[in-house]
Amino acid sequence: xxxxxxxxxxxxxxxxxxxxxxxxxxxxxxxxxxxxxxxxxxxxxxxxxxxxxxxxxxxxxxxxxxxxxxxxxxxxxxxxxxxxxxxxxxxxxxxxxxxxxxxxxxxxxxxxxxxxxxxxxxxxxxxxxxxxxxxxxxxxxxxxxxxxxxxxxxxxxxxxxxxxxxxxxxxxxxxxxxxxxxxxxxxxxxxxxxxxxxxxxxxxxxxxxxxxxxxxxxxxxxxxxxxxxxxxxxxxxxxxxxxxxxxxxxxxxxxxxxxxxxxxxxxxxxxxxxxxxxxxxxx
Ligand SMILES: C[S@@+](CC[C@H](N)C(=O)[O-])C[C@H]1O[C@@H](n2cnc3c(N)ncnc32)[C@H](O)[C@@H]1O
Numbered sequence: 001x002x003x004x005x006x007x008x009x010x011x012x013x014x015x016x017x018x019x020x021x022x023x024x025x026x027x028x029x030x031x032x033x034x035x036x037x038x039x040x041x042x043x044x045x046x047x048x049x050x051x052x053x054x055x056x057x058x059x060x061x062x063x064x065x066x067x068x069x070x071x072x073x074x075x076x077x078x079x080x081x082x083x084x085x086x087x088x089x090x091x092x093x094x095x096x097x098x099x100x101x102x103x104x105x106x107x108x109x110x111x112x113x114x115x116x117x118x119x120x121x122x123x124x125x126x127x128x129x130x131x132x133x134x135x136x137x138x139x140x141x142x143x144x145x146x147x148x149x150x151x152x153x154x155x156x157x158x159x160x161x162x163x164x165x166x167x168x169x170x171x172x173x174x175x176x177x178x179x180x181x182x183x184x185x186x187x188x189x190x191x192x193x194x195x196x197x198x199x200x201x202x203x204x205x206x207x208x209x210x211x212x213x214x215x216x217x218x219x220x221x222x223x224x225x226x227x228x229x230x231x232x233x234x235x236x237x238x239x240x241x242x243x244x245x246x247x248x249x250x251x252x253x254x255x256x257x258x259x260x261x262x263x264x265x266x267x268x269x270x271x272x273x274x275x276x277x278x279x280x281x282x283x
Pocket of ligand 1: 025026027028045046047048076077078079189191192193194215216217218219220221222236237238239242
């Protein structure tokens with residue numbers, strides 16, 4: 001069911017209570033509760049509107065490619081074409097509204113065809129924000145499909161109109177990143193993204209302590225990446241099972257993050273240098 005951007009639920013959510021916790025529900029409700037210009041980076045992996053793994057796509061491809069009998073379908077919420085078409089512009093509008101000036105939106109997007117989803121997502125993003133780049137994520141190896149088998153996806157990058165989006169990288173970053181994909185087991189999220197992929201964009205567009213929005217948490221890859229790099233996060237996930245798993249994963253990552261050292265000389269916290277530093281980010 002498609003949702004309007006002005007939800008009544010949003011008004012009832014105290015958004016600050018959800019920093020560092022996964023809101024189980026529709027991200028439009030959580031986003032409606034966020035004040036304008038409250039988020040430093042939107043880093044997200046939404047459904048692609050492909051009816052992924054609904055029994056007529058992924059599992060059938062797998063069988064056809066000789067990978068054994070089709071497994072049980074594990075559909076992704078919000079991935080039906082009609083809802084997706086209606087919701088996509090609403091999601092993008094909210095991303096644009098909540099980003100600070102100079103804030104950046106990095107959005108995973110499928111590559112190739114047969115449907116031109118990448119074009120639809122790019123145009124929706126550009127209508128709400130200012131499109132900047134389509135980064136090719138070279139996933140390595142051959143994926144599903146016929147004739148041209150899928151080996152890449154995009155990370156679409158846009159900025160809030162009015163200011164160039166913040167950049168904390170050097171001048172040697174390509175618009176192709178090569179990071180091996182995850183081939184999910186039956187207990188993993190069917191479209192789990194590598195933590196390294198999410199870390200890459202966190203490092204380029206945010207600083208420790210910044211607040212990251214991930215409205216489609218899934219199993220929590222973005223949240224783990226944020227925790228590892230000392231960023232704050234706020235997230236939604238509509239599927240109760242994945243919301244719980246994402247929360248647990250983020251908490252584990254938080255607990256395994258090295259504590260900043262207290263410098264005896266200066267009384268200040270110290271940590272690793274560079275933009276991945278864990279300094280002063282106890283939030
Ligand atoms: C592509 S998956 C994210 C996978 C994640 N990056 C990972 O590594 O596990 C998209 C997720 O968005 C969730 N979702 C779909 N519609 C939603 C909505 N309106 N609000 C919140 N979550 C939603 C789905 O349940 C799904 O887990």
